[in-house]
Amino acid sequence: MSDVASGYRPGRHLVQVPGPTNVPERVLRAMAAPTLDHRGPQFAALMRGLFADVKKVFHTGQPVVMYPGSGTGAWEAALVNTLSAGDAVLAFEVGHFASLWAKMATQLGLEVDLVPTDWRSGADAAELEERLRRDEGHRIKAVLITHNETSTGATTSIADVRAAIDRAGHPAMLFVDAVSSLASIDYRHDEWGVDVTIAGSQKGLMLPPGLCFNAVSERALLASKTAGLPRAYWEWGPILEQNAQGFFPYTPPTNLFLGLREALDMLFEEGLDAVFLRHQRHGAATRAAVAAWGLELQCQDPPSYSPTVTAVVMPEGQREEAFRQVVLERYAMSLGAGLSKLAGRVFRIGHLGDFDDLTLVGTLAGVELGLELAGVPHQRGGVAAALEALRGR
Numbered sequence: 001m002s003d004v005a006s007g008y009r010p011g012r013h014l015v016q017v018p019g020p021t022n023v024p025e026r027v028l029r030a031m032a033a034p035t036l037d038h039r040g041p042q043f044a045a046l047m048r049g050l051f052a053d054v055k056k057v058f059h060t061g062q063p064v065v066m067y068p069g070s071g072t073g074a075w076e077a078a079l080v081n082t083l084s085a086g087d088a089v090l091a092f093e094v095g096h097f098a099s100l101w102a103k104m105a106t107q108l109g110l111e112v113d114l115v116p117t118d119w120r121s122g123a124d125a126a127e128l129e130e131r132l133r134r135d136e137g138h139r140i141k142a143v144l145i146t147h148n149e150t151s152t153g154a155t156t157s158i159a160d161v162r163a164a165i166d167r168a169g170h171p172a173m174l175f176v177d178a179v180s181s182l183a184s185i186d187y188r189h190d191e192w193g194v195d196v197t198i199a200g201s202q203k204g205l206m207l208p209p210g211l212c213f214n215a216v217s218e219r220a221l222l223a224s225k226t227a228g229l230p231r232a233y234w235e236w237g238p239i240l241e242q243n244a245q246g247f248f249p250y251t252p253p254t255n256l257f258l259g260l261r262e263a264l265d266m267l268f269e270e271g272l273d274a275v276f277l278r279h280q281r282h283g284a285a286t287r288a289a290v291a292a293w294g295l296e297l298q299c300q301d302p303p304s305y306s307p308t309v310t311a312v313v314m315p316e317g318q319r320e321e322a323f324r325q326v327v328l329e330r331y332a333m334s335l336g337a338g339l340s341k342l343a344g345r346v347f348r349i350g351h352l353g354d355f356d357d358l359t360l361v362g363t364l365a366g367v368e369l370g371l372e373l374a375g376v377p378h379q380r381g382g383v384a385a386a387l388e389a390l391r392g393r
């Protein structure tokens with residue numbers, strides 16, 4: 001089944017939204033297996049390998065809790081395991097997903113200090129440092145940062161965030177949303193002193209939606225012993241206890257774990273550094289195309305440019321929905337929509353996951369042809385510029 005209109009259509013429906021990403025054949029085949037007994041020895045053996053290997057993509061030696069759930073669930077798990085009602089948290093409103101996470105924190109009874117931004121860059125480390133310095137009584141218990149804001153195509157340097165917290169000498173925990181960066185953009189949970197990293201299965205990990213993750217520091221585990229927010233399903237303690245035997249306190253998504261095994265093997269075969277470089281190249285080539293079309297990037301801060309998603313501003317008077325519909329109907333390609341305050345004004349090109357040069361060129365060709373067909377003012381030559389960028393690297 002696809003979103004493309006009825007009747008046989010030759011070729012592939014390109015799903016170039018910034019997640020869920022295209023699931024490679026190897027992963028699909030690995031998941032197409034008979035039901036596993038989730039309390040049997042075969043499953044326990046599979047999980048022991050996965051508990052060890054999944055840490056490598058987070059660059060951590062600490063536990064990674066895996067839940068059946070979406071990234072939104074992993075946001076909640078991070079908050080409810082570590083904080084108490086009325087605790088203050090500091091967040092940066094860098095885009096749609098950062099805003100949703102902050103809204104959730106408010107709904108859970110936390111006091112959220114939300115730093116407004118124009119949605120055109122990542123979080124400002126200098127502003128973070130200043131706010132933490134002003135918090136002399138250390139009321140702020142956690143800083144929430146979105147590593148890669150999927151709605152705007154802007155990243156935040158977590159190394160810079162860590163350095164800012166350290167310079168301020170503030171004890172706040174650091175929680176990072178790596179939903180659209182993990183396994184696509186270099187990520188270092190331990191080195192950057194992150195207390196909880198949040199991730200999902202459906203982007204860089206090349207799996208269908210359905211698994212979410214909390215990588216947890218020792219400090220976060222300690223905080224969970226006294227944190228007061230109500231929690232049950234998300235509680236780390238019982239899960240980690242059962243994980244030590246290779247099991248879960250509930251029915252785990254067994255076939256997704258078979259897929260995760262294959263996906264991790266593929267990432268390690270390619271090499272994580274090569275995976276990160278590939279995403280950087282594709283981000284740069286996409287931006288070269290956007291510049292040649294004469295269109296504007298939503299992200300206006302070059303150091304924050306995202307290697308996984310590019311958000312493109314529609315010319316004045318043009319709507320992204322109409323353009324995306326033309327691309328879907330004529331070229332069988334799905335592009336990402338503008339979200340919340342960017343609805344109607346921005347479309348997004350996902351270039352992450354199981355993705356190569358020729359898929360990128362096909363994607364950009366679909367955009368360029370679609371711009372013409374939809375009557376969106378632009379200059380030709382974006383695909384040629386992308387080819388040039390790919391040649392140069």
Ligand code: PLP
Binds near residue numbers: 072073
């Ligand atoms: N955080 C980011 C950066 C995302 O891109 C998304 C979804 O795209 C989420 C969180 C929410 O994840 P989910 O839709 O899996 O609940």
